[in-house]
Amino acid sequence: MIPSPLTPLVRRITLHLADPARRPLPTITVHTRPTLRGWTFRAALLALVPLLLFTAAARTPGIPHSVTLTIAALATGLVVVHPTPTTAGGVIAVAAVLFWGFTSEPFDPWALAVALLAHLLARTTWWAAHVPPQGHAEIAALLTSWRRDLTVLAATALLGALAMLASGTTVQGAVLLAALAVVGLVLVALATDGSSRDDGRS
């Protein structure tokens, strides 16, 4: 048999792949409660981001499917590769724009589903930012504030119901009142006594 010029290369690659010295380092054994692997958060983001964007765009007429698909692909890639609260906030804003569609529709209860998915996306992104793919997170830690989240979502649903009831009526000066409320909220919320940290990665 005539040796091929690729034979030494193939042999080297085979030996390289079979080299036991290149196996990963041993792990530290830690006894914890049941955990989830860190990569599951990114896998969840892989499904959550398109779901949020497609849900937001589903009820808006006039958006080409290719545009939604492109935005979803870009946003998913960005959030999965760089899962930070900022990127998650950006994706939520994009979802809101898709939901809006620059149209003047009446109140759409579909917004509640979008709000639920947006909240879920923010939570999952926070976990993905704090647990690397090879890390672990206890399931009990994921569920530490489920009561608080349920309360927030219930309050959101209540607000949505009130907004839907009020959507058919016209109140004089409501826009000015709402604008003042937004400005007041900004002042209250951002008047912190300390500088905010980065995305949690020291």
Place this chain on the structure above:
Amino acid sequence: MTVGGLIVARGRTSQGTPADGHHGWRPTSAYTAAIATGVLLLTTSLLAGRADIALIGIPGLLAATWAHTTRPTTPLRATLHEPPGTTTPGELAATLHLTTTPDTGPTADVIHLRITATGHRDTHLALTARATEDPAGSTTGRQVPLRLSSVRTGPQETFTVDLRGSRHRTWEEEPTQVRGATRLVLPGAAPLGRLPLPRRLRGLTGPHSSRRLGDGTELRDIHPFTPGDRLRRIDWRTTARRSPELDTLYVRRTYSTAEATAVLVVDSRDEVGPDIRTWRGYGTLRVDEPTSLDLARHAAASVATALVDAGDRVGLEDLARRRRPLPPAAGRRHLRRLVHGLALAHPKDPASLHRVRPPQLPADAIVYLFTTLLDDEPLHLVRTWHTMGHPVVVIDTLPDVRHVLEHHLAIAWRIARLEREDRITALDGEGAPVISWAGSRRDQATVRFEALARATQRHVPGRIP
């Protein structure tokens, strides 16, 4: 800068405490992002006249604002509890105690850990801060048992834990660090059978029968009474049978008891692993594979345990001479001293810089030399000891070397291996058996030791004891 008369640098005082008195708790960027997104969507909904757009940002805005109202004040405390004293291979463990005291104020609900250890992968964990309760019902804080996968012996670095608490994903604490102490891992001992002993035994007491007459249990012969024989040694039955008139008394003569002296010589001038690439001093030895020094420690501890259990005297010499030699002695306390000395044997300089002089040995001692046989020094030592009449058993402690891809290293190892085989052949030819302690050949070591013990105990006709 100074705040309230205290010098503050990077938000901390000279004592390391947070200058703002809030134990390092800061709002996270998740809080800022939630607020910014919520306000943006509220403004958009206002401009567009659509309340449903604002609804999308409401959950994040509500959750962030709610969480921001309860600023945590209690710091997360962590301590690493390690068993005191020494340990054995595979038993490098500790318990991380995480203490959050919610009674004194809001504190962390999730704890982020990064656990690092030399030679191990970093471990990232996110744990709930909820304390565990013991069977009595009292809160004991969160306890996280940790264990390393290291099989190495000697002084070993243990855990470094970086940790940070967070609360409601809105507050995060400044990271803190706890470190474990350097632990001394003592070598374990494998059970061995009989071991070869020196040709001449010393002393008047001990577990062995010497070739000399004296007090003992092993019968040598029946002999007529001579001046100097003790009266209690008279065998009256034999005397009555052989000399009914009692004109000659017969005594039972026995071999005296004695003890053997062995000296363990550990060649700790170098420490090599199964990967040739690390032999040049570059790269890191894996902690889940024993090195030549680990094998030497294990083999020496096994031999020392077997000899001390048999009642013999054992000494220790270190060719790197970092520690004073341990003179031969017997007993469990001396065995602990030996094992401790073995664990502390460590190369100081490259082996080539050492000028090895044969250690001084007690007369009639057998030498157990633990070496990798990678240079000619062990061969010279064995020849010197043979000249002085000491029997030598060489234990080869080189690990099973793995195949390497680099051509020049493969050639270098081939040459080194051939030279090693020449040395082993020369040692065998000069009457110094070589017993391998690496890999699967360790199981055969017990059989080899037994065979050598039988060979040395065989009575050679005509030999004067």
